[in-house]
Amino acid sequence: MESDKSDRLVSSQKSAQLDGLLERLRKGDQIALAKAISFFENDPELIFYLQGELQEILAQSKSHIVGVTGSPGAGKSTLTDAYVSILRREGKRVGIIAVDPSSPFTGGALLGDRIRMKRHFSDDGVFIRSMGSRGNVGGLNDSVFGVIMLYKLYGFDYIIIETVGAGQSEVDIAYVADTVVLVLSPSSGDEIQLMKAGIMEIADVFVVNKADMDGAELLKMNLETVLNFSEIQKPIVMSVATSGRGIDELYQQIEKHKTHLYETGEICQRASRRMKKHAETILDNRIQSILQCVDSNDVNVMVNAVLDEICKSRFGGL
Amino acid sequence: MGSRKTRVLIAKPGLDGHDRGAKVVARGLRDAGMEVIYTGLRQTPEEIVRAAMQEDVDMIGLSILSGAHMSVCKKILEMMDQHQFHVPIFVGGIIPTDDGQQLMKMGIAAVFGPGTPISDIVGKVEEIVGQRVSE
Structure with a gap:
């Protein structure tokens, strides 16, 4: 640079x-x-x-980046809304990035996360920006890194990034956030689903939202069982985002994780991981744009030439 | 990647709860390749203008079926002056013809009544935003 x-x-x-x-x-x-x-x-x-x-x-900025991810309808936006209320009570200023999917066909998007955050609309200490994923498949938007920088320059104490509704493998938030909150809700499958690789591995704090619904306790038990397989203990918070139940505990757990990151110095690792991912994203995009300029006929000719070469050496030109 | 997208805020000011029109328009603009921020029911003028500011939209669409269109639009335009933030506004809903003309005089960019084809709305939004961007 x-x-x-x-x-x-x-x-x-x-x-x-x-x-x-x-x-x-x-x-x-x-x-x-x-x-x-x-x-x-x-x-x-x-x-x-x-x-x-x-x-x-930017190097001196202490803005804490919280990623909120989970399946569509699990309650990410509502939980974010409730969490922001607590941060505001503590006098913290909050910048939110809420990503929703862009259409793979038209590029259009319906960005509806804001609708759950109405109570903060007229609060100067909260800034909400909705984004379409614009072709990014990791659950974010490629410009999220840039927006983080701008939020840091503005001086938000907390930056909350809400991913698109994530299934199993949209895990990019792990490379971007300091603390990742995974929001689960009842009826999302048995313990085998919880044992699968991918999104279950990236959480720093688990939230079982809609804890007033049937199946919430079972989900918690299954989650505890699965988490016991590993040595690192991760907290599980039971919440009802619509009523605010459990949100204080969520706040405490995020603070605890934040303290842990600073005490162990892991905060620096997370920052460099973010920078690395950012560099990769830029490189990927550069390569994509170069590939777009290549004529597909040329590519076919090249691929065929290489295949011929391989066949010749392997099978003696049969 | 690297390309500009048209961003539109669709909001429902006032107290009526009929948001089907707003949803149909939001969906239509989405299918035309735009990014539509939908803020839902019962928004105050202040909330709408602040949301439009933060989202840096190119245009605001208001759905009003309560009959309060004159006062709501006036308040929103005042709020924009106050925040020194101006983007074109279109209004949809049950708007009598005279009121529609009045609204256009006040500075509303377009008024759409019931039965307007989505393609007309998309065309108008593209036209107005296109003019602004090229300026």
């Missing part, structure tokens, strides 16, 4: 605009923050633009 602002990625007009926005957002201007997010969303590589002084601020 050269500290040359005239990087080919950023036109001079764009960079002047972005400079202005960054200046304003650091003074607490939410409109500037919102517009800067759009810049990054439309061009995730703008991240190379944040240098010098800004990098220093």
Whole structure:
């Protein structure tokens, strides 16, 4: 990363605009923050633009990044809403990124996470941004890294990232968040489902939401059994997000995990893991865009040539 | 990747609970490739403007069936002035023709009555947003 602002990625007009926005957002201007997010969303590589002084601020930032993931309808948004209320009670400022899926066919998206967070709409200390996944298959959006930086520059104490409704293998949040909260709800299958690899492995805090429903205790027991197979003990919180039950405990558990991360120095590992994932995402996108420029006929010719070569050497040209 | 998407906020101000129209329009815009932020029922003008600001939308669509369209739109336009944040607004619902004209004079960009084909709404949104982006 050269500290040359005239990087080919950023036109001079764009960079002047972005400079202005960054200046304003650091003074607490939410409109500037919102517009800067759009810049990054439309061009995730703008991240190379944040240098010098800004990098220093980012390095010192203590914003805690909480990832909330789980299957569709498990209660991620409602739980986030309830958790934010507690953070606000503690005087913390919160930036939320809520990702919902983009259509693979039209690219359109219906972003409906906000609807569960209405009570924070007129609170200056809470900023909510909805995003479409825009082709990302890991449960996030490629510009999420850039938005984290902007939230840190703005100075939020907590950054909450809500993934798309995740099934079993949308695990990218593990590379992005400091603390991952996995939200489960009753009737989501037997203990074998809980033993499968993937999303069950990435949680730092488990939440059994809708704990007032039948099957919640059974789910908790199954989860305890499965978690006992491993040496690392992870907390299980029983919650009813709509009533607020269990949310205080969720807050405590996240704080406990946060303290643990700082005491053990693991917070640095998580930060470098995030940076690595970010670099990979940028590289992947670069490669994708290069591949898109390659003529598929050329590729076929090349593939056939290689196959011929292999066949010849193996089977003596039969 | 790297491309601009049109973002629209669909909101229902006021107290009526009939959100089918809003949902149909939200779905139609989604299928036209836009990102639609749906904020649901019973929103105050302040909440709508703040949500539009944070989401940096290109346009706001309001569904109003309660008859309160004049005062609601006036409040939202005032709120936008107050926050120095301006994006075009379209309104859908039961809006008498005279009121519709009045709303357009106040600065509402488009008014759609019952039975408007989705393609008309999509076309109008694309047109208005297209003009803004090219400016």
